[in-house]
Amino acid sequence: EDQVTQSPEALRLQEGESSSLNCSYTVSGLRGLFWYRQDPGKGPEFLFTLYSAGEEKEKERLKATLTKKESFLHITAPKPEDSATYLCAVRNSGGYQKVTFGTGTKLQVIP
């Protein structure tokens, strides 16, 4: 059974203080690792898809990286508007719709 573990559960940063969120996974035949952002009271919003170890993707202050066992979401010089819960998910080779989500990291960036 696929498993996704995110850490820490919550993270509080000062504005401008860079950090990383971790997503550890076990999956039978990785067919994609996804990062989503979820604001309170809203649905998740897609950020990145990574497919193979060594792959990196960037968007503004966010950079996602992937190894064979984990993914990191690096946040450089965060701003208060980056405050949200960040979800990690993996898709295995068993089916296009079979996606397993982690419980998320709640990020708070303080001005």
Next chain:
Amino acid sequence: NAGVTQTPKFQVLKTGQSMTLQCAQDMNHEYMSWYRQDPGMGLRLIHYSVGAGITDQGEVPNGYNVSRSTTEDFPLRLLSAAPSQTSVYFCASSYSRLAGGTGELFFGEGSRLTVL
């Protein structure tokens, strides 16, 4: 382009009542799915559909029914509501692999259901 639209946003039910959560998308996505989100647990797949007329069970299907008569709509029916079904429900859609999809999900804003 509204994306994925869910109604209602909030609902309170009594145990044993039935109801339907509505989901519509205007992106011509083949794939649609329903998830529930509970505190301390990741999003869990309830049911999904790969096209009109085709549905299948996800991880937690018991107590729920779905149908897909059109590409745009994918309603979720609670047959006899139980307190364990108190949750936030999200509908999501995506392009099929044949259409060049990469598995990226587009989510609605959620329907918050309380069963007393």
